[in-house]
Amino acid sequence: MTMNERRAEIMRILVARRATTMPVLARTFGVTTRTIQNDILALTVDYPLETKQGNGGCVKVADWYHPHRNLLNEEQQRTLSQLMESATEQQAEVLREMLVEYGSPKYRQMYEEDRNVRNITRVSH
Secondary structure (H helix, E strand, C coil): CCHHHHHHHHHHHHHHHCEECHHHHHHHHCCCHHHHHHHHHHHCCCCCEEEECCCCCEEEECCCCCCCCCCCCHHHHHHHHHHHHHCCHHHHHHHHHHHHHHCCHHHHHHHHHHHHHHHHHHHHC
16 A cells, blocks of 8 residues: 555545544554654645544544535525626625535536636637
């Protein structure tokens, strides 16, 4: 297993369990706790990880972090999309950012495709 594969697996474990200890992770992967500490340090650049030292210490993902769960339901996404139609340009951009950040992956993909089309149109004029 490569370092990147191990780190991806650490994140899968943390998302599923929400918290664990570095010694448990070290045993799981057959590496030293120092290696796990380095992995956690590297992962904190991209993920909201928290560490607690001492008795009862652990590494955990932030309570609000749920990468596989949309935060906006379909009705909320639809309402924000409808509000964009009557919003100012600045308000519409804020609403778009909210939908991209907290909406479904389908909306993010649609937004990216739309933005790419607008960029291509701008370049060709």
